[in-house]
Amino acid sequence: MDAMKSMFPSAFEVPTPKGAEGWQDLYPYYTHFLPQRRAQDDATFWFCNSQHWPTPFRPFDTVMLDFAIKGLGQYNTRHLLVPPANGVDYRILNGYVYFSPVAVPGEQIEARVPHFMERAGHYFMNWGDLYANWKDKVLAKIRQLEALNFEALPEVEALEVVTGGVGLDSTNQLFDQYDKAIELAYKIWQHHFEFLNLGYAAYLDFFGFMKGQFPQIPDQAIAKMVQGVDSELFRPDDEIKKLAKLAVASGLAPVFESDSTEVILANLATKAGGKEWLAQWEAAKDPWFNFTSGNGFYSTDKYWIDHLDIPMGYLRDYIQRLQEGDEIMRPTATLLAERDRITAEYREMMDDEAQAVFDGKLGLARTVFPYVEDHNFYIEHWALGVFWRKMRQLSKLLKDQGFWENDDDMFFLNRNEVRDVLWDYSAGWAIGVPYRGTAVWPGEIARRRKIYEALAAESPLPALNNPPEVITEPFTIMLWGITSDAVERWVKSDEDDGALRGMAGSPGVVEGVARVLRSPDQLSELQKGDILVTPVTAPSWAPVFGKIGAAVTDIGGMMSHAAIVCREYGLPAVTGTGNASSRIKTGMRLRVDGNAGTVTILD
Structure with missing residues (x-):
């Protein structure tokens, strides 16, 4: 390999896919690799975060990228002062997002330790109370999102608006609700990271301690010591399993042979035991069907509660497997037995002093670890599902006003452009003239859709530029699996x-x-x-x-x-x-x- 040549290409040398010319217009300026900043961006290692964003962005969907990465950064950098890690910088290239974790300069790490201990320590000491409070905050914001409702502007304001001296019109409600939806999404993403980084930090602390005690210990052995979590993220699947077992036990399995969810539900109402089964199905739906088959980050995500054929498909599959004699429950008892066996074996090999430290660090890791998965249900699945549903409602309202042709075309505009359209709609309505956007957006959306499809037809490069000598940033290693070895594997992947x-x-x-x-x-x-x-x-x-x-x-x-x-x-x-x-x-x-x-x- 030429010593001067980078392991991976520079962003500035990556060609634009055919048909995607002008893709940069779809995304905010701060996500671009800017020629004016080339020296800096070329000196930085970027990896494609296809774990969270496996497909290109429609312009509106960058709202999730912005809020998520800013939320991650604020807790590391400004709230908790995580010793080795600041936030994660991000850019969009050919529609895909590239990340670069920002390390804390070596000489500053030590100074952050006491601050981190005090701030994180407060959370760790009061985990139960703070977590209960977190749940209340998130559920309150979900209820606020649920309460939003976008309605077309009336032909004439109601007489009571005049006689009541209100002095305002219906457009205020449109602006207030749109702004409220964006504000709630922003705050929900901040709550997302309030505990998450601490969940990783406690595990990483335990992980580091174990590697110090036993340099040869496999990563998996450490992971096994915190396994057997009863995470709320598994609840939707568990509810479907319960429903499958009830269907088989009640002799209702034959009803599920139909391919139509509507037919199945209608037929159940007429069968013995069917009403009880339907009551359990209804009880499971709220909140557990607020669950997406994606990850909640895209406007295209399909949520179970809006697409009942998704959970019904899983249900039919479980019924069939139960009839074939399969075990469909998670092997939790086996996992816990293996967890306890491995924990005891390693603990026995330590002296009394190390055992006391081990007990403390393991206890903390087990307490906080379930959050690493649990938050996902409340934020990505439930809260964001409601957000997308409300945005689809708004998109359809504006489609009905002639701004675009398809129910979901709004997602080809960014969040600030949508607000401009609301202004155009409100002003045209108030003045009594045609909206300007009906002449602009159908053509522009068609252009953007073509670009988006051309971007989606190409796979992203795994990384850009040269990786650092050694990758030490803990979240990068734990969450994305980006290690020096992994980068080496990517380079040699064609051999x-x-x-x-x-x-x-x-x-x-x-x-x-x-x-x-x-x-x-x-x-x-x-x-x-x-x-x-x-x-x-x-x-x-x-x-x-x-x-x-x-x-x-x-x-x-x-x-x-x-x-x-x-x-x-x-x-x-x-x-x-x-x-x-x-x-x-x-x-x-x-x-x-x-x-x-x-x-x-x-x-």
């Missing part, structure tokens, strides 16, 4: 020897047939025993985890959802392979070794 290497995400060895999926819409293609190969899994794919043999992802570390969920379901997983989903084709026979972190193509 095809039939074996791929990644992180040993979850233990076990399995052979089976590959099923490569690029979107949650394809989950129904999975057959029993398939090895799921995908750029990234979402937590909501849990209902298929009882069916597959193993999982392989392109991106993700020990604390990625794929790794955590696979460990909780007792499935082997290899994460962070870099490009398994492009190198492996559906139908290939694979051996997945979740102990060693290797995937072998057998034919």
Whole structure:
């Protein structure tokens, strides 16, 4: 390799996909790689965060990127003063987002330690109370989002507006509600990170202690000591399992042979035991069907509560497996037994002083760790689901006013442009003249849609520029699996020897047939025993985890959802392979070794 040449290309040398010329206009200036900042941006290592954003952005959807990454940064940098880590810088290139964690300069780390101990310590000491308060805050904001309702402006204001001396019109409500929706999404993202970084920090502290005691200890052995979590993120899947068991026990299984959710629900109402079953289905829906088959970050995400055929599909699958005699429950007892065995073995090898420290650090990690998954249900699934539903309502209202052609076209505008359209609508209505935007937006949206489709047809590069000598930023390693070894693997990924290497995400060895999926819409293609190969899994794919043999992802570390969920379901997983989903084709026979972190193509 030429000493002067970067391991990965510079953002400024990456070509624009054919048909996507002008893609930069779709995204805010602060997300661009700016020629004026080239020296700085080329000296920085960027990796593609396809774990959270596996597809390009529609312009409106960058609202989630902005709020999430700003929220992550504020807690590390300004609230908690996490010693080695500030925030994460971000750019958009060809529609995909690239991240660069901002390390704290070595000489400043020490000075931050006492501040972090005091601030994080307050949370750790009062975890139960603060977490209960957190839940109250988030649920209150979900209720506020639920209360929003966008309505078309009236032909004439009601007489009472005049006689009551109100002195204001209906446009205020439109602006107030739109601004409120954006404000609530912003605040909800800040709550998202209020505990999350602490959950990782406590685990990382325990992780570092164990590596200090036993330098050779496998990462997985440490992860096993906190497994067997009863996370609320598993509740939607558990509710579906309960419903499946009730259907079989009540002799209702034949009703579920129909392909139509409406027909199934109508038929149940006429069957013995059907009313009881429907009552349990209704009880499960609120809140547990506020669950997306994606990750909540895109306006295109489909939520169970809006698409009942998604949970019904999982339900029918469970009923069939129960009838075939399968065990559909998570192996929690086995996981807990293995957790306790491993914990006891390592603890015995320590002296009394180390044991006391071990007990404290492990106790804290187990207390805070469930939050790492739980927050996901309340924020990404429930709160954001309501936000997107309200935005779809607004998009349809503006479509009905002639601003665009399709119900969801609003998402091809950014959040500030939407506010301009609300002004155009309000002013045209007030003055009594046609709206200007009806002549502008249909054509502009068609142009942007073409660009978006051209971007989505290309896979992103895994990284840009040269990685640092050693990657030490803890969140980058734990969450995304970006280590010096991983980067080395990406560079050598074309040296095809039939074996791929990644992180040993979850233990076990399995052979089976590959099923490569690029979107949650394809989950129904999975057959029993398939090895799921995908750029990234979402937590909501849990209902298929009882069916597959193993999982392989392109991106993700020990604390990625794929790794955590696979460990909780007792499935082997290899994460962070870099490009398994492009190198492996559906139908290939694979051996997945979740102990060693290797995937072998057998034919």
